Amino acid sequence: MSHRVVGTPVLRKEVRGKLTGQACYVDDMSVPGMLHGATVRSRVPRGIIREIRFDTGVPWDEFTVVSADDIPGQNLVALIYQDQPCLASGRVNHLHEPVLLIAHEDKDVVRKARNLVRIEYDPLPTVFEMDESMDGNVIIWGEDNVFKSYTLNKGDIDAVWPEAAFIVEGEYATGAQEQLYIEPNGMLATADPETGVTVWGSLQCPFYVHKALCVLFGLPSEKIRVVQQETGGAFGGKEEYPSIIAGHAALLAWKSGRPVKLIYDREEDMAATTKRHPSRTRHRTAVSQDGRLLGMEIEFVIDGGAYATLSSVVLSRGTIHAAGPYRCDNVRIRSTAVATNTPPHGAFRGFGAPQSIFAVERHMDKVARTVGLTPEEFRRRNLLRTGETTATGQTITQPMDLAALQSKALDAANYDEKILRFANENQGSTRKSGIGFATFFHGAGFTGSGERYLQSVVELELTQSGRVCVSASMTEMGQGTNTVLTQIAAEALGADYEAIEIKRPDTAAVPNSGPTVASRTSMVIGRLVEKAAQELKSKLQVGGYLAESYVPDQFEKACARYACEQGPLSVRAQYQEPPGIYWDDQTYRGDAYGAYSWATYVATVTVDTSTGEVTVDDFVAVQEVGKVLNPVLAEGQIEGGVVQGIGLALYEKVVWRNGGMMNNQMTNYIIPTAVDTPPIRVLFDEIPYEHGAMGAKGIGELPMDGPAPAILNAIENATGVSFSRVPLLPEEILQALKQPEEVAV
Amino acid sequence: MTRSVSFTVNGHRRTVAAPPMKRLLDVLREDLGLTGTKEGCGEGECGACSVLINNELVNSCLVPVLQVEGATVCTVEELAKHGDLHPLQQAFAEAGGAQCGICTPGMLTAAIYLLRKNPHPTRAEIREGLSGNLCRCTGYGKIVEAVYKASGSDR
Numbered sequence: 014m015s016h017r018v019v020g021t022p023v024l025r026k027e028v029r030g031k032l033t034g035q036a037c038y039v040d041d042m043s044v045p046g047m048l049h050g051a052t053v054r055s056r057v058p059r060g061i062i063r064e065i066r067f068d069t070g071v072p073w074d075e076f077t078v079v080s081a082d083d084i085p086g087q088n089l090v091a092l093i094y095q096d097q098p099c100l101a102s103g104r105v106n107h108l109h110e111p112v113l114l115i116a117h118e119d120k121d122v123v124r125k126a127r128n129l130v131r132i133e134y135d136p137l138p139t140v141f142e143m144d145e146s147m148d149g150n151v152i153i154w155g156e157d158n159v160f161k162s163y164t165l166n167k168g169d170i171d172a173v174w175p176e177a178a179f180i181v182e183g184e185y186a187t188g189a190q191e192q193l194y195i196e197p198n199g200m201l202a203t204a205d206p207e208t209g210v211t212v213w214g215s216l217q218c219p220f221y222v223h224k225a226l227c228v229l230f231g232l233p234s235e236k237i238r239v240v241q242q243e244t245g246g247a248f249g250g251k252e253e254y255p256s257i258i259a260g261h262a263a264l265l266a267w268k269s270g271r272p273v274k275l276i277y278d279r280e281e282d283m284a285a286t287t288k289r290h291p292s293r294t295r296h297r298t299a300v301s302q303d304g305r306l307l308g309m310e311i312e313f314v315i316d317g318g319a320y321a322t323l324s325s326v327v328l329s330r331g332t333i334h335a336a337g338p339y340r341c342d343n344v345r346i347r348s349t350a351v352a353t354n355t356p357p358h359g360a361f362r363g364f365g366a367p368q369s370i371f372a373v374e375r376h377m378d379k380v381a382r383t384v385g386l387t388p389e390e391f392r393r394r395n396l397l398r399t400g401e402t403t404a405t406g407q408t409i410t411q412p413m414d415l416a417a418l419q420s421k422a423l424d425a426a427n428y429d430e431k432i433l434r435f436a437n438e439n440q441g442s443t444r445k446s447g448i449g450f451a452t453f454f455h456g457a458g459f460t461g462s463g464e465r466y467l468q469s470v471v472e473l474e475l476t477q478s479g480r481v482c483v484s485a486s487m488t489e490m491g492q493g494t495n496t497v498l499t500q501i502a503a504e505a506l507g508a509d510y511e512a513i514e515i516k517r518p519d520t521a522a523v524p525n526s527g528p529t530v531a532s533r534t535s536m537v538i539g540r541l542v543e544k545a546a547q548e549l550k551s552k553l554q555v556g557g558y559l560a561e562s563y564v565p566d567q568f569e570k571a572c573a574r575y576a577c578e579q580g581p582l583s584v585r586a587q588y589q590e591p592p593g594i595y596w597d598d599q600t601y602r603g604d605a606y607g608a609y610s611w612a613t614y615v616a617t618v619t620v621d622t623s624t625g626e627v628t629v630d631d632f633v634a635v636q637e638v639g640k641v642l643n644p645v646l647a648e649g650q651i652e653g654g655v656v657q658g659i660g661l662a663l664y665e666k667v668v669w670r671n672g673g674m675m676n677n678q679m680t681n682y683i684i685p686t687a688v689d690t691p692p693i694r695v696l697f698d699e700i701p702y703e704h705g706a707m708g709a710k711g712i713g714e715l716p717m718d719g720p721a722p723a724i725l726n727a728i729e730n731a732t733g734v735s736f737s738r739v740p741l742l743p744e745e746i747l748q749a750l751k752q753p754e755e756v757a758v
Numbered sequence: 759m760t761r762s763v764s765f766t767v768n769g770h771r772r773t774v775a776a777p778p779m780k781r782l783l784d785v786l787r788e789d790l791g792l793t794g795t796k797e798g799c800g801e802g803e804c805g806a807c808s809v810l811i812n813n814e815l816v817n818s819c820l821v822p823v824l825q826v827e828g829a830t831v832c833t834v835e836e837l838a839k840h841g842d843l844h845p846l847q848q849a850f851a852e853a854g855g856a857q858c859g860i861c862t863p864g865m866l867t868a869a870i871y872l873l874r875k876n877p878h879p880t881r882a883e884i885r886e887g888l889s890g891n892l893c894r895c896t897g898y899g900k901i902v903e904a905v906y907k908a909s910g911s912d913r
Binding site for chain 1: 787793794797798799804835837847850851852858859860861862863866886889896898901
C-alpha cells in the first residue's frame with residue numbers, strides 16, 4: 014500500500030515552538046498572585062514522627078503550611094494498591110518521603126525555609142537489600158514484604174534435567190537507573206471548593222493525575238482538571254510521580270487560596286522521584302547435545318522500594334520477557350517484587366523488560382560457550398519462528414524470520430570479519446576490541462487484558478475552518494505523538510498534514526485514551542485515530558460532501574461546507590480487542606501482547622585494559638517494528654533509546670546510602686554525552702501489523718532492551734572476562750582484569 | 759538588596775533591578791520574560807541554560823547578574839528573525855535534532871558558538887563542541903547531523 018503522509022519524514026508538529034523558545038513548559042508559566050511551593054521531606058529511612066518544630070528566625074506567618082491533616086479527601090496516592098500516603102502521617106517509610114508542604118511568594122525564601130523545619134523521629138528497623146527483604150526477618154510492608162509474585166509455567170521443567178546434556182546456571186543483576194529527563198518535574202495548581210482543582214504540569218498520563226486528585230480531594234471528576242504543558246522528556250519518570258506533585262501543589266493552592274507553582278530542582282528530583290527497579294535474575298538452563306534449549310528455569314526479583322506504586326505491573330512485563338525470544342517447551346519463571354525502605358522505584362522505558370532481557374541475553378552467550386557453539390549459531394538454532402509459542406504459550410502468528418534479522422544485523426556490523434580481526438589484533442595490546450550482540454523482542458501495548466480494561470477512546474472533530482482536530486489523552490514528551498497521530502489522521506482522511514490539529518491533553522476537553530506508556534501510542538491509539546478518520550470520511554461521502562476520490566484541497570472544502578451547513582461533526586472510536594486474542598490473568602497463560610517488535614543489536618567496543626575504560630565504537634540496531642510511520646522520528650526513538658541503554662550498561666550508577674541516592678546531581682550521576690556516543694546505524698524491517706495503525710507496532714521501549722547485554726557480550730569478547738551486572742564501571746573492569754579467577758559467572 | 763544592572767539582550771538595551779547575585783538565568787526568565795533559556799540542573803552540567811555573553815558560551819545558571827553589566831547577551835529568542843527560522847533551527851527541524859525540546863535552546867546556542875569558531879567542523883568536532891550540553895532524547899546523532907548540515911559541510 015502506498016502512502017502520502019505516513020512513512021514520510023514530515024517535520025515534527027510542534028517543532029517551531031521548541032526551536033524558538035516559545036514552547037511553554039510548566040516552569041515558564043507565571044500567574045498573578047502565585048506562590049512558590051516546596052516539600053519538606055523525611056531524613057530517615059523509616060521511623061515514627063515524634064515532633065515537628067519550626068525554627069525561629071523564619072517569618073512562618075507569611076507561609077502556607079500543609080500537613081496530612083489538611084487533606085480534604087483520602088490521604089492516598091491512588092494508583093493500584095492503597096498503600097502510599099500523599100503526605101506522611103505519623104510515620105515515614107523511606108528517605109525523602111513528603112511530610113509537609115510550604116508555600117511563600119518568594120521562591121528563594123521558600124527553598125531556604127524548607128530546611129528549617131525540624132522533624133524528630135523514633136527510628137524503626139530498616140530493610141535495604143532484596144535478599145534481606147525476602148528473608149522476612151524485618152517486615153516493612155504487608156505480611157511478607159512482597160508486593161507481587163508470579164509463577165509462569167510451560168511444559169514440565171522438572172522432567173527435563175535428567176535428559177539434559179548441559180545444565181548451565183548464571184546470576185545477573187541490574188542497578189537502579191534515573192530517567193534524567195532534562196526538564197525536572199513540576200506543577201502549577203489552582204484550587205478552591207467552588208470551582209474545584211486545576212493543575213498544569215509536566216506529565217505523561219493526565220487521567221492518572223485526574224484519578225489521584227479526585228480521591229485526594231474527595232471531589233467529583235468534573236471538578237478536577239488536568240492539563241499537560243509541554244513536557245521536557247519523561248521516559249516513564251513522569252508516569253506515576255506527577256500525581257504526587259499535582260496533589261501537593263493543589264493542596265497548597267486549596268489552603269492558601271492562591272495559585273501555587275511547585276517545581277523540583279534537580280537534586281530533589283533525583284533523590285525523591287522514581288527510578289528503574291534494580292533487579293536480580295537467576296537462570297538454570299537445560300540444553301541438548303546439539304544445542305537445543307530443553308528447559309529454562311528463571312527466578313526474577315525486583316526491588317520496588319517502600320510502596321507498591323507500579324511494581325506489580327513492571328514485574329509482569331519483566332517476567333513475560335524473561336525467557337527471551339526463544340523456542341523452549343519447558344519453562345518456569347518465578348518472579349517477585351519486594352519492598353525495601355528506599356524511595357519507590359517506578360516506570361522507566363522498557364518497564365522491567367530491560368532487566369530480564371539483560372539477564373537472558375548475557376546467559377545465552379554463556380550457554381552457547383558451554384555447549385561449544387558460537388553465540389550466533391546457538392541463537393539461530395533456538396530463535397522463535399512463526400507458529401511457535403512463547404513462554405506464556407502465545408503462538409506467534411505474524412510472518413517473521415528472526416534468524417534472518419539477526420544475520421542482517423551481524424552482516425551490517427561486519428561481525429564475522431571483526432571476530433577474526435580482533436582476536437588477532439588484541440594479542441599483546443592493552444587496548445582490546447570486541448563485538449557482541451543481543452537478539453530480543455518487546456511486547457507492545459498493555460500486558461494481557463490491559464487494553465481491554467482501558468477501553469480507550471479518541472475523537473475527531475471538524476472545525477469551522479475545514480480542519481480536523483484529533484482529541485486524545487496521549488501526551489507529547491518528545492517521542493512524536495503529535496506528529497504521528499497527525500500523519501495517521503491525514504493519511505486516513507486524504508487530507509494535508511497541515512489540515513490536522515492536535516488538541517492539547519486536558520482532561521476537561523479530551524476523551525480518556527489511556528496513559529502514554531507501554532509503546533502503545535502509535536500502535537493502539539493510532540489505530541483508533543485511523544478508524545475514527547475512516548468513519549468521518551465516510552460520513553462526508555455519504556452526505557454527498559465528498560466524492561469517492563478527491564485531492565486534499567477538496568477534503569478541506571468539503572469539511573468547511575459541512576461545518577457551515579450541518580454544524581459540528583465529531584466521530585469517536587473506542588478500542589476493541591482484535592479477534593482471537595486470549596489471556597488468562599490467573600495462570601499467566603495466553604496472548605500477553607497484541608504484537609511484538611523484534612531486534613538484534615550489535616555493539617563494537619574497545620576496552621583499555623590499563624584504565625578499565627570502555628568506548629563503544631560502533632552500534633548497529635536492526636529491528637522489525639511493523640510499518641515505520643515517520644522514519645526520522647523512528648530513528649530518533651531508536652538512537653535515543655540505545656544511548657540510554659549505553660548509559661545503563663557503562664555509566665549510570667546510583668550510589669545508595671541509608672536507603673537514599675547519594676549522587677543525586679548531574680555532576681556525579683553520569684549520562685552519556687555526545688562524545689561518549691558512537692554513530693548508531695539504525696535499520697528497519699517492516700512487516701505491517703494488521704491491527705496497528707497503518708501497520709505500525711510499538712517502538713519506544715524496544716531500544717532500551719538490547720544495548721546493555723550486547724555491550725557486556727562485546728566486553729567479554731574483548732577481554733575474555735564475563736561480567737554479569739550493570740552498570741559496569743571502569744574500576745570494576747580493572748579489578749576483574751587483575752583477578753580474573755575471582756569474577757563470578 | 760537590589761541593584762540596577764544594564765546590559766544588551768538580543769539587541770535591546772535592558773536595565774533590571776535585581777539582587778546582584780541573582781542568577782542571570784533567573785533574570786532572563788523572570789525579570790525579562792525570556793523563558794526560552796531553560797534550567798536543567800542548576801550547577802553548570804547540562805547546558806540547558808547556555809547563552810552567549812559577549813560572544814562567549816556560558817551556563818547562565820552560574821553567572822550572577824552583576825557580571826553582565828554592560829555586556830551583550832544572546833539567547834535562543836534572537837535566532838529567528840521576522841518569523842523566519844535561522845538556518846540552524848531549520849536544520850534541527852529537518853534532521854530531527856529536537857525531540858522534547860528542553861535541551862534545544864541551549865544546544866542551538868552552543869552550536870551557534872561552535873560554528874562561529876569553526877564554520878566547517880567535522881562530525882567529531884561537533885560532538886566535542888556540544889559535549890557540554892546533555893540531551894536525553896536523541897542520542898545526539900541527529901543533533902550532530904543538523905549542525906553538520908547547517909555548516910554546509912554536507913554540500
